[in-house]
Amino acid sequence: MMELICPAGTPAALHAAVKAGAHAVYCGFADETNARNFPGLNFSRDELSASIAFAHASGAKVLVAINTFPRAGAESLWHQAVADAETAGADAVILADIGLLAHAAEHHPDLRRHLSVQAAAANPDMINFYATAFGVRRVVLPRVLTIAEIAAINREIDVETEVFVFGGLCVMAEGRCSLSSYITGRSPNMNGVCSPPSHVDYATEDGELAAKLGGYTIHRNAKDAPAPYPTLCKGCFSSADKTGYVFEDPTSLDATELLPALAKAGVTALKIEGRQRSRSYVAQVVRSFRAAVDAVEAGRPVPPGTLARLTEGQSATAGAYRKTWR
Amino acid sequence: MELTVGPNQFFWDAAQWQDFYARVADEAPVDRVVLGELICSKRLPFYQTHIPEAAERLVAAGKRVAITTLALVTLKRERNLTAELVDMGLEVEVNDLSALAHLPQGAGFSVGPLVNVYNEGTLRWLVKRGAARICLPPELPLASIETLAAASAAPVEVWGWGRLPLAISGRCYHARLHDRAKDNCQFVCAEDPDGRAVDTLDGQEFLAVNGVQTLSGSCANLSPQLPGFRRAGVAGLRLSPQSQGFVQVCGLFRDLIDGRIDAEALSATARPLAPGASYCDGFPTGKAGVAWSGAV
Numbered sequence: 001m002m003e004l005i006c007p008a009g010t011p012a013a014l015h016a017a018v019k020a021g022a023h024a025v026y027c028g029f030a031d032e033t034n035a036r037n038f039p040g041l042n043f044s045r046d047e048l049s050a051s052i053a054f055a056h057a058s059g060a061k062v063l064v065a066i067n068t069f070p071r072a073g074a075e076s077l078w079h080q081a082v083a084d085a086e087t088a089g090a091d092a093v094i095l096a097d098i099g100l101l102a103h104a105a106e107h108h109p110d111l112r113r114h115l116s117v118q119a120a121a122a123n124p125d126m127i128n129f130y131a132t133a134f135g136v137r138r139v140v141l142p143r144v145l146t147i148a149e150i151a152a153i154n155r156e157i158d159v160e161t162e163v164f165v166f167g168g169l170c171v172m173a174e175g176r177c178s179l180s181s182y183i184t185g186r187s188p189n190m191n192g193v194c195s196p197p198s199h200v201d202y203a204t205e206d207g208e209l210a211a212k213l214g215g216y217t218i219h220r221n222a223k224d225a226p227a228p229y230p231t232l233c234k235g236c237f238s239s240a241d242k243t244g245y246v247f248e249d250p251t252s253l254d255a256t257e258l259l260p261a262l263a264k265a266g267v268t269a270l271k272i273e274g275r276q277r278s279r280s281y282v283a284q285v286v287r288s289f290r291a292a293v294d295a296v297e298a299g300r301p302v303p304p305g306t307l308a309r310l311t312e313g314q315s316a317t318a319g320a321y322r323k324t325w326r
Numbered sequence: 327m328e329l330t331v332g333p334n335q336f337f338w339d340a341a342q343w344q345d346f347y348a349r350v351a352d353e354a355p356v357d358r359v360v361l362g363e364l365i366c367s368k369r370l371p372f373y374q375t376h377i378p379e380a381a382e383r384l385v386a387a388g389k390r391v392a393i394t395t396l397a398l399v400t401l402k403r404e405r406n407l408t409a410e411l412v413d414m415g416l417e418v419e420v421n422d423l424s425a426l427a428h429l430p431q432g433a434g435f436s437v438g439p440l441v442n443v444y445n446e447g448t449l450r451w452l453v454k455r456g457a458a459r460i461c462l463p464p465e466l467p468l469a470s471i472e473t474l475a476a477a478s479a480a481p482v483e484v485w486g487w488g489r490l491p492l493a494i495s496g497r498c499y500h501a502r503l504h505d506r507a508k509d510n511c512q513f514v515c516a517e518d519p520d521g522r523a524v525d526t527l528d529g530q531e532f533l534a535v536n537g538v539q540t541l542s543g544s545c546a547n548l549s550p551q552l553p554g555f556r557r558a559g560v561a562g563l564r565l566s567p568q569s570q571g572f573v574q575v576c577g578l579f580r581d582l583i584d585g586r587i588d589a590e591a592l593s594a595t596a597r598p599l600a601p602g603a604s605y606c607d608g609f610p611t612g613k614a615g616v617a618w619s620g621a622v
Contacts (some may be wrong), residue, residue, distance in 0.1 A: 100447060113548055217528045326498060
């Protein structure tokens with residue numbers, strides 16, 4: 001059966017995900033070592049230990065994301081995070097940085113290493129490189145590949161693959177994007193944040209609500225229409241004679257219908273984005289996907305999607321999995 | 327302080343491409359030139375056969391030459407291309423780590439700005455693997471640059487001039503702006519030899535697209551940061567090709583490094599040559615990358 005990997009930004013969300021049928025939960029420490037470094041989110045050392053004990057007692061695994069790129073001169077913070085994840089009993093750590101992978105392979109050889117999507121390993125040569133050099137056992141694939149390409153990759157590698165199936169959708173190769181720091185000074189790679197709320201502000205101008213990031217207008221909507229969060233790459237911009245969503249619509253990923261094809265492509269694990277989401281959201285999405293995964297396993301059709309209202313802007317895309325997205 | 331001409335990020339026709347590198351060879355006071363295709367493998371057949379000749383002319387003019395990998399390798403054809411680069415007899419600039427799968431142990435290479443070198447551990451690992459030169463990612467603050475340059479056994483280079491490479495995608499935004507898919511792009515990126523500006527709905531200069539790449543809207547001009555780079559022990563500045571006035575930009579940076587002009591004079595003289603309406607140099611100062619220290 002394909003493994004369902006579910007997000008937890010808090011111990012409560014972790015409990016909810018496990019109870020809703022998650023095979024594994026991923027989470028991070030409450031600092032800049034993980035790529036969802038939002039205020040009020042993530043785990044203390046004690047919370048992680050307790051949560052892992054709970055998950056293990058329920059038959060679920062816990063994967064710890066330490067997937068930002070360590071700051072020069074401050075690597076010890078990241079090294080400590082890897083050591084603490086092992087001490088807490090984590091089933092694996094999810095890493096992106098070469099230096100950190102080398103450190104973990106040398107100092108924590110028995111701790112399973114997964115390659116974060118932030119490493120953007122998009123072809124078999126790169127994946128085999130990470131497997132050979134650092135003993136990576138699973139790679140989370142970047143969201144730039146079609147299902148046919150994923151199948152081809154799986155034929156040429158010996159490690160497991162994990163793919164995103166639901167939630168926020170990066171349109172750029174992850175871990176290789178500085179759009180957020182260009183506009184706000186804070187980036188996913190360095191700070192674990194993208195389009196951070198600290199730089200968002202809304203202004204009513206000429207009867208419209210402008211959503212701005214770092215002083216740049218990302219959206220303009222009629223004052224009483226729902227205003228999407230101003231995520232930089234999902235804004236409405238103009239270029240010469242064109243005005244529109246130049247990079248991507250305010251949409252999110254839903255690959256529910258593609259689960260049978262992903263299984264056939266040899267994918268080991270399915271990942272749900274959303275560590276910043278509430279526990280009720282997590283519970284609902286996990287329950288729905290667990291039913292879908294069980295159906296695929298039993299050879300039954302995937303139950304019709306019930307998640308539409310949970311997607312960003314209530315619209316969903318299959319993203320790069322379909323070639324026409326490009 | 328050396329000057330490196332980075333790989334051309336844009337799509338120019340073969341004649342323009344040849345002319346550009348002939349002029350760089352004959353007239354640009356630079357030390358290194360990185361040739362090759364960084365952004366889109368579909369562009370390469372249009373000028374690929376001219377690369378050896380350009381390399382020869384550059385070497386004859388006393389410049390060191392490297393050849394870049396693609397920034398994002400996904401297709402089988404692109405993997406083969408990457409493997410073939412190793413056999414060209416030029417130093418390979420790695421901008422996608424999958425090239426390491428093809429580089430024999432012990433073979434020297436350089437590391438481009440699109441490889442994530444954020445800390446000493448990564449830098450040391452790459453140097454041990456054979457990296458002979460490392461151009462750091464443009465988003466690094468000066469504190470990181472200082473730490474890395476101090477820790478590096480190999481020369482460290484930083485971004486000096488040109489629209490900043492901010493992101494790379496599987497999706498072609500040029501094709502999307504023309505309501506086409508990437509596979510049927512009809513090479514529309516050639517219409518914008520310095521990228522296509524993307525502004526906000528309020529008319530603020532914002533970003534620029536170049537095929538699957540997203541660049542800064544404003545032109546990075548790091549000349550005001552030169553004293554800090556020097557103190558940090560940075561060995562080189564990278565100047566990124568543009569369709570007009572590039573040789574003049576190279577000359578201005580040479581004058582700056584040799585102390586004949588200051589950053590203010592460089593910035594004033596180069597202003598009409600800069601792609602985009604404004605300058606930026608925010609990244610090394612730890613501010614938003616778009617910030618400009620010369621703003622009044």
